[in-house]
Amino acid sequence: MPSFLYIEDDPLSRQVVHIILTLKMGYQDVAIFEDSTDYAARIAALPFVPDVFFLDIHMRPHTGFEILKHLRGDSRYVKAHVVALTASIMNEEVETLRVAGFDGVIGKPVDVVKFPVLVQRIMKGEKVWNPV
Numbered sequence: 001m002p003s004f005l006y007i008e009d010d011p012l013s014r015q016v017v018h019i020i021l022t023l024k025m026g027y028q029d030v031a032i033f034e035d036s037t038d039y040a041a042r043i044a045a046l047p048f049v050p051d052v053f054f055l056d057i058h059m060r061p062h063t064g065f066e067i068l069k070h071l072r073g074d075s076r077y078v079k080a081h082v083v084a085l086t087a088s089i090m091n092e093e094v095e096t097l098r099v100a101g102f103d104g105v106i107g108k109p110v111d112v113v114k115f116p117v118l119v120q121r122i123m124k125g126e127k128v129w130n131p132v
Contacts, residue, residue: 002123003029005043005050007036007067008085009059016110017054017085025116036062040070049076052122054106057086057097065100072101081122085110094129104128 004021008014014032021030029048033039036059043050053071055064064084071077084097084105097105104127106118118128 001027001029002051003027003031003048004052004054005031005033005046006054006085007033007039007059007064008054008056009035010056010108013056013085013108013110016112017115020110020112020115021119024112025119035059036067039067049080051080052119053077053080053082054085055082055102057084057088068101081125083122083128098129104130106130 004027006014006017008017011034014034018030018032021027031046031050033042039062055067057064064086068082071080071082081103084102085108086105087108089105089107094105104122106115106128107130114130118130121128
């Protein structure tokens with residue numbers, strides 16, 4: 001069964017994604033960090049290696065772009081899917097995410113109907129560029 005990590009500073013977004021992944025979709029290995037402080041050590045300390053990372057882009061002290069760069073450079077996460085969850089969804093911003101190496105983008109606020117479908121597509125290896 002796949003495992004997930006969501007790094008997000010917005011409490012409501014964290015709650016919605018957690019409820020969808022655990023209660024609606026039935027996944028058990030779901031970790032959520034409320035900020036990006038010491039993210040590398042915290043990821044390494046998880047009892048599982050995440051298959052899917054959902055990253056907020058605009059957080060501190062490390063942005064989603066910084067975390068993506070770290071993940072792409074770490075052999076433990078070479079097969080992981082890294083998807084941006086962001087409210088910054090203008091066309092040029094989506095292209096910036098694509099060029100940076102994200103496997104997709106999902107716009108916030110998270111749509112409780114569409115999100116599970118997008119997760120299933122991600123798990124099949126599809127690149128999901130669904131900013132709305």
